[in-house]
Amino acid sequence: MTTEIIYSAVGEAIRTEAERVLADGTVAAVVGYTMARRKGSAQPVVLTKPEEANQLIFSAACVNNLAVYLTKAKKELPREGRIGIVVKSCDLKALVGLLGESQLKRDSLYIIGVPCVGVLGSTLQPSVELNAETVADKCRECDDRMPQGADFVPTVALPASPALEKKYAVEIARLEAMTPAERWSYWQEQFSKCIKCYACRQVCPFCFCEQCLCDRNKPQMVEGTPRPAGNLAWHLVRAMHLAGRCAGCAECERVCPMDIPLNLLNRKMSRELKELFHSEAGFEVREKGPLAEYNEQDDQSFIK
């Protein structure tokens, strides 16, 4: 119940702030969430007029990472002026990553941060209560519920985070304890489900290349058909291209129609890169990600 109270206060604050910044011309548009057709569900919306600001909401069904609307899906955005955007902490980390990669400019954004107690893992039943069962896996291991460095954050007091089982951490440990052959068959089973719909790529704020390596056919590095070899290659290339960049928003995993644990690979890589190169996605803009820079003293024990 407290979740609803917190989120209705957050929603109220977002509406007031959005109206203010749209009215005084600080921003040309606000990207936020609004009510969708089904009761309790939410959908992204782009607003340009102050009187529309009352459409904005925030609830546990506001799962989308809106950062993707600033890079790839920006058709509906006005070309001029600052853009206001509603972000949870994980979404903010994606924004920060995009700033670091020079895809966005900080002074063209007006960031409205959401103090977050988690979102739903599935929006099939958008009005269920947010609890230990229904909360998204990524939220179970989130330590940054208060976004930092936003232009506006509603003042609400968040309850202490409940200690929930960290599903990704547990699953990574389980896989690491297996033999390589067992891991191979686990991942083959997962990857074989892939239908190459590329929803995971479409939704990821970091997959902004105009032409993806996986779509090229001269030379063709990754087979385009949803068949075993191409599926494995796609998943390895995806994991590799996001290593050191992924913000952990878990949007890829959420949208995957075949329930492939994509974020498991992301989390594993993020953990390894943190261990190797002491760099991870956060609220501070990194000029270069761990795989875009180097240190002469880097470990090379694996090289002869």
Add this chain to the structure above:
Amino acid sequence: MHHAKPKHEFEPKIIAFVCTWCTYAGADLAGTSRMQYPANVRLVKFPCTGRIDPVFILKAFQQGADGVLVSGCHPGDCHYMAGNFHARRRFAAFRKLLEFIGVDLQRLQFSWVSAAEAGKWVEVVTELTERVRAMGPMREFKDLALEEQWSGSLTTPELQEAYEAI
């Protein structure tokens, strides 16, 4: 004098991705110095280890390599100053990924071999070849690539037999 070449049951295919400035020159030196090393290794020359994309390694395995070697200039000697430093990080990460999806890292070797180190080249190549030989053929990626070419399922004994014979 020629050494008597031992006959082996299994000759592994080793693909070596090397940079043109150091390791390729090192391998060349091994050749012009008439040093002997296993003919199992096929060299693919790149301008720099920084140009070697992890996807090349995947492709090599899919197309039938049993082992892959990536080799370039020693740190500090890169013709382009920093290509090998970048490569070092990328491959450190890629190894972790391969390990996590269940690939045996014994089949993948990285090394620094300079233009003068013909002896080291021979050593690295021989060691990798013998190690992979002992491990036997790399089936995992090849099987996937083969499956990719089949449509339908391999349920009939005739098909299974034909498949086995490939």
